[in-house]
Amino acid sequence: MKIKYFYPLFLVLLVSTALASLPVPPPAGGTVTGKVTYTGTPPKMKPIDMAKEPNCAKEHAASPVFTENVVTGPGNTLEWAVVYVSAGDQGSTPGTQTLRFDQKGCQYMPHVLAMQVDQPFEIVNSDPHLHNIHPLPKINPEWNKSQPPGTPPLMAKYDKPEFIPVKCNVHPWMHGWFIVLNTSHYAISGSDGSFSIKGLPPGKYTLTAWQEQFGTQAQDVTIAGGETKNITFTFKALPY
Amino acid sequence: MRPRLEVLALFLGAAALLLTAGAAPCFAQIDIHIHTATGPMESHVGDVTGHSEPGKAYYRRYCIGCHGPDGDGNGENAQWFDPNFGFAKPRDFTLATYKCRSTPTGTLPTDQDLYDAVTRGFVTTNMPRWLALTVQQRADLVAFIKTFSKKWESQKTGTPINIPPEPTGNIESILRGREMFQKMQCWKCHGPEGHGDGPAAATLTDSKDNPIRPYNFAVGSRFKCGQTNQDLYRIFMTGLDGTPMPSFADVIQPNDAWDLVHFLRTLQPLDTPEAKAWKEWVVTHGKELKPIGAEEAPGGGQ
Numbered sequence: 001m002k003i004k005y006f007y008p009l010f011l012v013l014l015v016s017t018a019l020a021s022l023p024v025p026p027p028a029g030g031t032v033t034g035k036v037t038y039t040g041t042p043p044k045m046k047p048i049d050m051a052k053e054p055n056c057a058k059e060h061a062a063s064p065v066f067t068e069n070v071v072t073g074p075g076n077t078l079e080w081a082v083v084y085v086s087a088g089d090q091g092s093t094p095g096t097q098t099l100r101f102d103q104k105g106c107q108y109m110p111h112v113l114a115m116q117v118d119q120p121f122e123i124v125n126s127d128p129h130l131h132n133i134h135p136l137p138k139i140n141p142e143w144n145k146s147q148p149p150g151t152p153p154l155m156a157k158y159d160k161p162e163f164i165p166v167k168c169n170v171h172p173w174m175h176g177w178f179i180v181l182n183t184s185h186y187a188i189s190g191s192d193g194s195f196s197i198k199g200l201p202p203g204k205y206t207l208t209a210w211q212e213q214f215g216t217q218a219q220d221v222t223i224a225g226g227e228t229k230n231i232t233f234t235f236k237a238l239p240y
Numbered sequence: 241m242r243p244r245l246e247v248l249a250l251f252l253g254a255a256a257l258l259l260t261a262g263a264a265p266c267f268a269q270i271d272i273h274i275h276t277a278t279g280p281m282e283s284h285v286g287d288v289t290g291h292s293e294p295g296k297a298y299y300r301r302y303c304i305g306c307h308g309p310d311g312d313g314n315g316e317n318a319q320w321f322d323p324n325f326g327f328a329k330p331r332d333f334t335l336a337t338y339k340c341r342s343t344p345t346g347t348l349p350t351d352q353d354l355y356d357a358v359t360r361g362f363v364t365t366n367m368p369r370w371l372a373l374t375v376q377q378r379a380d381l382v383a384f385i386k387t388f389s390k391k392w393e394s395q396k397t398g399t400p401i402n403i404p405p406e407p408t409g410n411i412e413s414i415l416r417g418r419e420m421f422q423k424m425q426c427w428k429c430h431g432p433e434g435h436g437d438g439p440a441a442a443t444l445t446d447s448k449d450n451p452i453r454p455y456n457f458a459v460g461s462r463f464k465c466g467q468t469n470q471d472l473y474r475i476f477m478t479g480l481d482g483t484p485m486p487s488f489a490d491v492i493q494p495n496d497a498w499d500l501v502h503f504l505r506t507l508q509p510l511d512t513p514e515a516k517a518w519k520e521w522v523v524t525h526g527k528e529l530k531p532i533g534a535e536e537a538p539g540g541g542q
Contacts, residue, residue, distance in 0.1 A: 052439050130428065132484065141346040141347065141348075142335070143345040144345055144479050144484070144487060146486040146487065146491060147490075148423065148424055148425065151491050169429070169445075169484030170429070170484075171440070172444075
């Protein structure tokens with residue numbers, strides 16, 4: 001038995017020394033891909049009346065903007081769900097890249113901004129009028145800053161993991177999220193509900209999917225090597 | 241048999257009373273447990289050091305009815321304060337989010353800030369002024385309030401913002417301040433005349449989802465967070481955390497901030513030098529003023 005283990009170990013050592021001498025080692029590890037879906041009847045999103053802010057009303061005159069708390073795609077899929085590793089290797093890549101959160105046409109772009117603890121992000125006002133940016137954390141400090149048009153981006157970061165709703169008091173229809181995570185292994189589902197988390201070292205993981213209206217779902221996944229595992233998260237949708 | 245039982249009950253009752261009375265002076269409330277989140281805390285107000293231990297007893301006596309045994313603002317009287325009629329709910333000390341700060345938005349206030357807030361009370365709300373308590377008692381209360389949130393252990397108090405000396409509030413300064421009021425879009429909430437009736441006013445809610453109204457400059461001489469020009473400067477530069485009233489520290493330069501202070505004074509029913517200068521000017525120049533509010537310019541909302 002003992003001898004049997006020795007050979008693979010030796011091989012791994014050999015390969016890894018060989019890899020280390022290569023100029024750029026490819027990101028090893030497995031991948032989890034899949035879709036975030038729903039069953040049942042999701043609530044219908046409502047068109048937003050922006051008459052109170054004529055600039056924005058004008059900008060969206062041709063095609064009205066809808067609320068975004070449940071954005072569905074083809075085949076009962078859900079956009080804007082956050083899928084992340086809630087247990088298992090949390091990754092060692094620090095979030096150093098500065099992310100961007102824009103206020104444009106009286107909407108937040110992106111609707112959900114996921115980031116790592118201590119990762120810097122900038123808040124931009126692309127509109128020709130004032131916004132106040134008011135995230136509502138409970139664990140992290142709560143601040144509220146005004147951002148008149150043409151002022152430089154505001155820099156921010158959070159040092160504790162938390163799911164933080166964001167609002168603008170001047171435009172009550174504006175809703176967004178700052179998702180502050182302890183892990184670098186995360187993804188946000190796209191317009192077809194798909195997500196992909198790459199570079200997972202071998203091991204056992206719990207993956208959690210969070211959707212602002214429907215809550216959370218968790219699944220266990222084991223990654224053995226450079227494999228790709230496919231999973232589907234299914235939320236029960238209730239019209240509210 | 242019956243009389244004897246009564247005597248026994250009386251005796252037992254008296255014994256219980258004596259026991260509890262020995263344990264705490266205020267036995268009527270003995271069953272109310274106060275839940276704190278940290279160990280003992282201190283506060284520093286001038287030369288006075290406040291201690292949370294005695295502060296707890298004062299809290300039980302004076303504050304618990306509104307701020308509650310858990311410090312979350314759910315005291316038994318809180319139910320009677322209706323935000324729909326402009327009455328704020330008591331502060332939730334477990335969040336450590338405070339309105340009246342000398343420190344930047346998102347930071348903890350100084351002990352002095354809390355002390356000042358307790359001393360002056362909150363106009364237009366049920367939070368009384370506590371001038372009748374001694375300096376030491378108020379300092380002790382400030383120390384005790386902090387024990388409701390672990391944030392006082394994990395975060396540092398903010399550094400008070402710098403307020404440069406006030407320049408003279410002449411008519412030029414007032415007019416520049418009026419432009420700031422327009423450009424910074426204070427009117428979106430406070431209304432073009434500062435009556436608290438701007439286009440965004442009706443939908444405002446605080447961070448606990450309770451309706452909240454922008455300050456109406458026409459009715460008040462005092463603010464929740466003070467009454468001097470310095471207080472006014474501080475209010476819009478640091479913001480009232482936990483409310484829609486944002487901080488403008490990143491976007492208003494100190495000189496412009498003083499101009500804005502001078503203009504805001506003309507909106508109040510006060511006999512300030514600014515109000516006088518303004519009234520005189522308006523008599524002759526009133527027609528030159530462009531109205532405050534959304535501009536007609538195509539595409540421009542600034």
